[in-house]
Amino acid sequence: MSEEKIRILVADDEKAIRDGCQRVLSSRGYEIRLAENGSAAVDVLASERIDILLLDLKMPLMGGEEVLEIVRERYPEMPVIIITGHGTVDTAVECMKKGAYDFITKPFQVDPFLITVRRAADKRRLEDQARRFKEESEKNLYDLRLEKSRLRTIVQCMGNGVMVCNRKLEMVLHNPALMQLMEIQGEMQDPCSIREIIGDGTLCETLQKMLNTPGADEVVIQETAAGKKVLRAISAPLLGPERSVVGAVTVLEDITPFKQLDQMKNDFVHMVAHELRSPLVSIRQLNSVILQGLAGPIGEKQGDFINRGNKKIDGLLTLINELLDVAKIEAGQYVQRKVPIRIEKVLGEIFALIEPRAKEHHIDLSCSFKDMIPIYADPKSLEEILNNLITNAINYSPDGGRVRVTAAGLGEYVQILVEDTGVGIAPEELPKIFDKFYRVKHPKTRQVAGSGLGLAIVKGAVEAHHGSIDVESALDKGTTFRILLPAARGDIDQMTDAK
Numbered sequence: 001m002s003e004e005k006i007r008i009l010v011a012d013d014e015k016a017i018r019d020g021c022q023r024v025l026s027s028r029g030y031e032i033r034l035a036e037n038g039s040a041a042v043d044v045l046a047s048e049r050i051d052i053l054l055l056d057l058k059m060p061l062m063g064g065e066e067v068l069e070i071v072r073e074r075y076p077e078m079p080v081i082i083i084t085g086h087g088t089v090d091t092a093v094e095c096m097k098k099g100a101y102d103f104i105t106k107p108f109q110v111d112p113f114l115i116t117v118r119r120a121a122d123k124r125r126l127e128d129q130a131r132r133f134k135e136e137s138e139k140n141l142y143d144l145r146l147e148k149s150r151l152r153t154i155v156q157c158m159g160n161g162v163m164v165c166n167r168k169l170e171m172v173l174h175n176p177a178l179m180q181l182m183e184i185q186g187e188m189q190d191p192c193s194i195r196e197i198i199g200d201g202t203l204c205e206t207l208q209k210m211l212n213t214p215g216a217d218e219v220v221i222q223e224t225a226a227g228k229k230v231l232r233a234i235s236a237p238l239l240g241p242e243r244s245v246v247g248a249v250t251v252l253e254d255i256t257p258f259k260q261l262d263q264m265k266n267d268f269v270h271m272v273a274h275e276l277r278s279p280l281v282s283i284r285q286l287n288s289v290i291l292q293g294l295a296g297p298i299g300e301k302q303g304d305f306i307n308r309g310n311k312k313i314d315g316l317l318t319l320i321n322e323l324l325d326v327a328k329i330e331a332g333q334y335v336q337r338k339v340p341i342r343i344e345k346v347l348g349e350i351f352a353l354i355e356p357r358a359k360e361h362h363i364d365l366s367c368s369f370k371d372m373i374p375i376y377a378d379p380k381s382l383e384e385i386l387n388n389l390i391t392n393a394i395n396y397s398p399d400g401g402r403v404r405v406t407a408a409g410l411g412e413y414v415q416i417l418v419e420d421t422g423v424g425i426a427p428e429e430l431p432k433i434f435d436k437f438y439r440v441k442h443p444k445t446r447q448v449a450g451s452g453l454g455l456a457i458v459k460g461a462v463e464a465h466h467g468s469i470d471v472e473s474a475l476d477k478g479t480t481f482r483i484l485l486p487a488a489r490g491d492i493d494q495m496t497d498a499k
């Protein structure tokens with residue numbers, strides 16, 4: 001209404017008054033409706049919105065008092081200004097008692113008349129504004145309540161455990177699924193200390209760290225145990241004003257069945273691989289005995305056949321070893337024994353083994369070192385990492401190419417680059433090459449034998465050492481793999497020649 005014009009109904013049987021009011025009020029921006037008796041006024045009120053009523057007391061058909069009564073009952077918020085002659089002032093005062101807003105006496109002067117009307121219009125506007133404000137806040141409150149109850153229902157019905165903690169690491173909200181996951185019987189009253197509910201100290205530490213980090217916005221995913229169950233906990237900070245951390249939410253999911261399945265799969269791969277490896281190794285040994293002539297003389301052709309058979313056996317043994325490595329990585333058992341190691345030494349040994357192969361393909365193989373520092377690593381898996389990358393660089397380079405390995409100490413890390421001038425990898429293939437069994441189909445490398453497990457092992461091994469690996473490549477130009485491995489801290493004097 002505030003944008004619309006104030007609409008005034010003038011109910012008076014005297015035409016001169018009606019016209020006078022209309023003239024004066026229209027020129028002041030009011031919208032005017034006219035009624036020549038009480039009954040006509042009631043009809044107008046019923047048919048359209050009227051904001052203010054100017055009401056004569058003495059009218060035919062229905063007098064002003066009667067109209068006032070109807071208005072009070074049907075439109076209680078409408079200001080009614082009584083128009084009265086000198087003879088009816090007492091009645092006008094009576095009308096005020098019955099709820100009229102004000103009265104003006106005929107014949108009226110323009111200015112006081114306008115002031116009275118303006119006051120009534122202001123009152124109307126203010127009241128309307130207040131009503132709208134009230135309606136809006138009631139609606140907001142309703143929406144808020146609805147949202148709250150909706151959220152509460154969702155949290156209550158969730159299959160995953162939910163707990164919210166405050167800054168004091170006290171649980172202030174939880175759902176029934178949490179009680180089930182934590183195997184807590186009976187009722188639990190919030191707030192209570194999170195440490196009493198979660199046996200696992202690392203999850204408590206994560207939450208404590210989150211609460212102590214101003215502006216924390218990281219979501220932390222970790223595994224935790226509850227009795228015999230393995231749970232996955234996803235925790236996120238709750239931010240208050242100015243990004244202050246006011247609490248944290250943790251959602252817990254039971255992943256025990258997946259863990260068990262994973263374990264079964266790993267056990268199975270392990271078992272099959274072992275069962276295959278032992279007879280293959282025996283056949284390989286027996287073949288060697290035959291090749292050496294220890295089982296009687298053999299001719300050139302037989303020797304050649306046995307050698308070809310041995311190559312196939314070697315390929316199978318490599319595949320089995322890779323499968324076992326993958327199973328170990330996935331079981332988190334790949335890195336067994338970490339010792340301080342000098343990469344230069346490991347690379348030297350790998351080069352000694354691999355150089356003949358590079359020479360065979362006329363590949364220029366070189367390595368260089370700068371500011372080297374030792375790293376803590378499992379010697380066997382470090383060798384596996386470097387061996388895989390260098391073998392790939394040679395395998396996926398055409399004859400006459402160049403493979404360069406550079407290692408350098410970089411603060412807390414040692415960086416190893418394995419660069420080649422080979423066939424390269426297309427950008428859309430790059431995200432997939434670390435997947436298990438993934439091999440890029442390339443006409444120039446079709447003859448290269450492999451399982452597609454090498455880079456999956458490399459990545460798993462690097463990550464098990466808390467390092468990182470990335471790759472850059474351009475088709476037909478070459479590829480560079482870059483590894484960062486954490487340098488050994490602390491007492492380097494303990495360096496062993498362990499390998």
Ligand SMILES: Nc1ncnc2c1ncn2[C@@H]1O[C@H](COP(=O)(O)OP(=O)(O)O)[C@@H](O)[C@H]1O
Nearest residue numbers: 392393396433439440450451452453454455479
């Ligand atoms: N240096 C490289 N240059 C070009 N392509 C590479 C290189 N290293 C790896 N690749 C691509 O990534 C794939 C996966 O490598 P990997 O996991 O070692 O498996 P495999 O060597 O057994 O095929 C390879 O098949 C090859 O297509």
Ligand SMILES: [Mg+2]
Nearest residue numbers: 392450454455
């Ligand atoms: Mg490979």
